[in-house]
Amino acid sequence: MTDTTSSTPTSSTAGSSLGRRSFLRGTGVAALGAAAGSIPFQALTARTAAAETVKFDFGAGYGPLAPVKDQATGLTLLQLPRGFEYLSYGWTNDPMSDGVPTPDAHDGMGAFRYGDRVHIVRNHERSAAPAFTDPAYNPAAGGGTSTMVFDPEAGQFLESYGSLGGTMRNCAGGPTPWGTWLTCEETFGLTAGLRHGYVFEVASEGKGNPVPYKAMGRFNHEAAAIDPATGIVYETEDRGDACLYRFVPTVPGDLAQGGRLEAMRIGETTLDTRPHGAMSYGKVSWVPVDEPDPADDTVRYQAQANGAAVFGRLEGAWYGNDRIYVLTTNGGPAGEGQVFELDPATDELQVLFASPSAEVLNAPDNMCVSPRGGLVLCEDGGGMEYVHGLTTDGEIFRFAANIADLRGGTAGKNVAPRDYRGSEWAGAVFEPTNGSWLFVNLQSPGITLAITGPWRTGAL
Numbered sequence: 001m002t003d004t005t006s007s008t009p010t011s012s013t014a015g016s017s018l019g020r021r022s023f024l025r026g027t028g029v030a031a032l033g034a035a036a037g038s039i040p041f042q043a044l045t046a047r048t049a050a051a052e053t054v055k056f057d058f059g060a061g062y063g064p065l066a067p068v069k070d071q072a073t074g075l076t077l078l079q080l081p082r083g084f085e086y087l088s089y090g091w092t093n094d095p096m097s098d099g100v101p102t103p104d105a106h107d108g109m110g111a112f113r114y115g116d117r118v119h120i121v122r123n124h125e126r127s128a129a130p131a132f133t134d135p136a137y138n139p140a141a142g143g144g145t146s147t148m149v150f151d152p153e154a155g156q157f158l159e160s161y162g163s164l165g166g167t168m169r170n171c172a173g174g175p176t177p178w179g180t181w182l183t184c185e186e187t188f189g190l191t192a193g194l195r196h197g198y199v200f201e202v203a204s205e206g207k208g209n210p211v212p213y214k215a216m217g218r219f220n221h222e223a224a225a226i227d228p229a230t231g232i233v234y235e236t237e238d239r240g241d242a243c244l245y246r247f248v249p250t251v252p253g254d255l256a257q258g259g260r261l262e263a264m265r266i267g268e269t270t271l272d273t274r275p276h277g278a279m280s281y282g283k284v285s286w287v288p289v290d291e292p293d294p295a296d297d298t299v300r301y302q303a304q305a306n307g308a309a310v311f312g313r314l315e316g317a318w319y320g321n322d323r324i325y326v327l328t329t330n331g332g333p334a335g336e337g338q339v340f341e342l343d344p345a346t347d348e349l350q351v352l353f354a355s356p357s358a359e360v361l362n363a364p365d366n367m368c369v370s371p372r373g374g375l376v377l378c379e380d381g382g383g384m385e386y387v388h389g390l391t392t393d394g395e396i397f398r399f400a401a402n403i404a405d406l407r408g409g410t411a412g413k414n415v416a417p418r419d420y421r422g423s424e425w426a427g428a429v430f431e432p433t434n435g436s437w438l439f440v441n442l443q444s445p446g447i448t449l450a451i452t453g454p455w456r457t458g459a460l
Helices: 020-024 042-051 299-305
Strands: 065-069 076-081 085-089 106-114 117-124 143-151 156-167 170-175 180-185 189-191 194-196 199-203 221-226 233-237 245-249 259-265 279-283 285-288 314-320 323-328 338-343 348-354 364-369 375-379 386-390 396-402 425-430 437-442 447-452
Touching: 065 396, 076 085, 076 447, 085 156, 106 180, 106 437, 106 447, 117 170, 117 180, 117 425, 117 437, 143 170, 143 180, 156 180, 156 199, 170 314, 180 221, 221 323, 233 314, 233 323, 259 299, 314 375, 323 364, 375 425, 375 437, 386 425
Parallel strands: 106 170, 106 425, 170 221, 221 314, 314 364, 364 425
Antiparallel strands: 065 076, 076 396, 085 447, 106 117, 117 143, 143 156, 170 180, 180 199, 189 194, 221 233, 233 245, 245 259, 259 285, 279 348, 314 323, 323 338, 338 348, 364 375, 375 386, 386 396, 425 437, 437 447
């Protein structure tokens, strides 16, 4: 990597532009950029810049979807609304800038702005050994993170490298207000004698910290969202009888110093939220988890014994619009997913949206919030997979479709020539300064996509 600019990183947490030191003490951090070759996108970015002047109509989608070719390979991977285009990068097995083949199973991502560069930290939901990069928590574990650097003005990916290894099934996570990425293990068990099921922190430029934050809990982690006003981390759990947790740090902004783990309670008894459609619960409370790092998979049972609410499989989480949003992938009356909205200032909770059928929304997983306030929902269901937009008024629409059928050829990429149209979407995150680019993954065969277009003509 080569030096470019020094600035405070702006994280992809919508509604927050705090760097770590400004979050804590009001000073800045130094950043590194990079330079390497990629494909120019000048005409496309010029159209994007012009689109930013269009009046924002929050209550609308973007119109019908149609096939669009990838600017990098010429393959037709996506359907998008008119005016949107995209660039692929970081296919599985593509050599990264450090010489390591790009790991597969692309999942959650966070984006951070450093001057004229965007650093994107990408999870890999892998279990197989050995570790693909250093530093590694466990040399016998194949999950972790890689990091990409992108120039949003030129529309170019500049470099990529392994940033954390030796973890297991890094599914989702969340950006922090101080400019790092929390990567979460969606597993519980032992590998080569080491416990897994933890949260790790990864710098948005450079390498991650291979030391787990055990006080944040050992369970099937999915995602994390941080309230920048308090530094409290809200954590989701991917279990059929999950709890929704929060970690109250001893020192806001320094999670390594420990803190206390709590779980959400609704009302006076253990409430099952799984059948519920759109509704308001009013003010919630929080109960303690006495042993956050147990030998057995008992964190949720400890919480429920203290009255914590039960949720369906909790998946994505994101901070935006001064709210914490979390998803279930199989909750709601139809069993097809719910979107919860929590006001962290008042502890008031509601079900913002519940899918009435798989045709409307089929098992939402990862999510993010646009800098303009709309929610992006990534499907992980069955059949054709979509990215949906959702307004805070509960209006849903399709934004993108996965049509990556590569049986006819892979444009020289070292992936199997298969039909990948059933692959889940993952890792949706906007470039944080003005939201001109949406980065998102197709988990299989493992592709990162940068999408741009007339965002302000719709809800995202």
